[in-house]
Every structure is written in C-alpha cells, then in structure tokens.
Amino acid sequence: MGLITGLLTLPLAPVRGVIWVAEQVRDEALRQTENPKALRRRLAEVERARDAGEIPEDEAARLQEDLVRRLLASGPPLGGLEV
Numbered sequence: 001m002g003l004i005t006g007l008l009t010l011p012l013a014p015v016r017g018v019i020w021v022a023e024q025v026r027d028e029a030l031r032q033t034e035n036p037k038a039l040r041r042r043l044a045e046v047e048r049a050r051d052a053g054e055i056p057e058d059e060a061a062r063l064q065e066d067l068v069r070r071l072l073a074s075g076p077p078l079g080g081l082e083v
Helices: 003-006 010-034 038-053 058-072
Strands: none
Touching: 003 010, 010 038, 038 058
C-alpha cells in the first residue's frame, strides 16, 4: 500500500479492525462447533440430559440427529482412514 493510499484509507482503519475481529470470532466459533471432539462431547451431554429427564425424548432425538449429521459432514473419524 502506497503512502497516499494509506493516508486516504486511514479513516477506514477502525472499520477494518472491527471486520478483522468479527472474522476471528466467526472462525473460532466454527472451529468449536464443527470440531468432531466438540460434537461428540455435545452428543454425550444430550444423552446425559435425556437420561436425567432434563430434556424431552423428541427434543433429544432432534438434537442427536443434527449433531450426528454435522459429525458425519466433518469428515472421517479422528485416526480413521479415509475411504
């Protein structure tokens, strides 16, 4: 970036900073929600909550179905071989 371009776009620096922070937050959220370990942990939490009667059976089934779908979409199991 040249000196003139840098000076002319200087007022946009705070906006670029906010956009960068938002992208970092989005990336970390995706890492945490699409991570196979996190998905397996959430599946175990749903099963425990269902067994304890904290959530109804139909809601547990819906959550498990969504989590399994996302787990399968995340790729092969850790340490597994790709077919």
